[in-house]
Amino acid sequence: MRIQRVSIIGLGALGIMYGHHLSKKLPKENVRIIADEQRIQKYKNEGVFCNGEKCEFRYVTPDEQVEPADLLIFTVKFHGLEEAIRFAKHHVGENTIIISALNGIISEEMIGQAYGFDKVLYCVAQGMDAVKVGNKLTYDHKGILVFGDKEPGIISEKTKGLREFFDSVQLPHQVDTNMTHRLWGKFMLNVGVNQTVAVYKGNYGTVQNEGEARNTMIAAMKEVIAISEKAGVPLSEQDLQYWLDVLSTLSPDGKPSMAQDVDAKRPSEVELFSGTVLKLGEKYGIDTPVNKMLYEKIKEMEAEYVH
Known part of the structure; x- marks a missing residue:
């Protein structure tokens, strides 16, 4: 199957970046951004910009009848996922490949339950350092999309087709x-980086350099390693080093999504990170004091601006 039509839902940092990239490589009408009327009007009025360039996107509402997508990409925040799954229904056909670039370890499960696990490839976006302020996205590193099948050790026709398309x-x-x-490894990195940079009100540079913030980040990541062993997806010190190496490639001035949410006084994905760690820690009888501290601090910060 050749991928020709792509639909994207969620115009955050990743949605803009991939949408902008793909709309330059494919006919404009073949890249569709799914959004409700209100959002579409806002995007059209204010424009959406990627590294200073205005994005020329084709917008479609959830109710619009369209040809199903060959590839559907979810790039919403976790708290918008249930709505996004409903909004994307006209874009899912028999042969649609679905990937989710969301943080965390459960979005594929939710999408698979809605549309069938046969359509879902597991995916991780890593190594990008995009910062979105208002309707403007800037980045130095695009990073990579890592994907594959849920079952280990196989490369399905869908995975081969997606690889050919991205090539x-x-x-x-x-x-x-x-x-x-891989998903658990990225989850470990997010638990450390996203939360620590938000709490220390810094940027990637804050945790790339030795010091209290970096020590906090690594301690939070090690709590995930302890849980991963009980969860049957054991991570190691080697994995920790791999993700620290990924972190070292990012622009020191960049910020992870949670720090950007706190800056903009938006609700964060704290439940997806330390919220999940605390639940799993309780389930497996593992102490998670660092994640408990980060969770409480982020909740305090949110309480000051979220009503």
């Missing part, structure tokens, strides 16, 4: 035959 549109990517392990 043809020159989108940086990598196929991984152990995606559950």
Whole structure:
């Protein structure tokens, strides 16, 4: 199956970046951004910009009848996922491949339950350092999309088809035959980086350099390693080092999404990170004091601006 039509839902940092990239490589009408009327009006009035360039997107409402997408990409925040799944229904056909670039370890499960696990490839977006302020996105590193099948050790026709498509549109990517392990590794990084930078009100540079913030981040990540062993997806010190190496490639001035949410006084994905760690820690009888501290601090910050 050749991928020709792509639909994206969620115009955050990743949605803008991939939408902008793909709309330059494919006919404009073949890249569709799904959004409600109100959002579409806002995007049209204010414009959406990627590294200073105005994005020329084709917008479609959830009710619009369209040809199903060959590839559907979810790039919403976790708290918008249930709505996004409903909004995307006209874009899912028999042969649609679905990937989710969301943080955390459960979005694929939710999408699979709605549309069938046969359509879902597991995916991780890593190594990008985009910062979105208002309707403007800037980045130095596009990072890569790592994807593959849920079952370890196989490369399905869908995975091969997506790899061919990303090759043809020159989108940086990598196929991984152990995606559950990769998802947990990215989850570990997010638990450390996102929360620590938000609490210390810093940027990637804050945790790239030795000091209290970096020590806090690594301690939070090590709590995930302890949980991962009980959860049957064991992470190691080697995995910790791999993700610290990924972190070291990012622009020191960049910020992870949670720090950007706190700056903009938006609700954060704290439940997805330390919220999940605390629940799993309780389930497996593992102490998670660092994540408990980060959770409480972020909740305090949110309480000051979220009503």
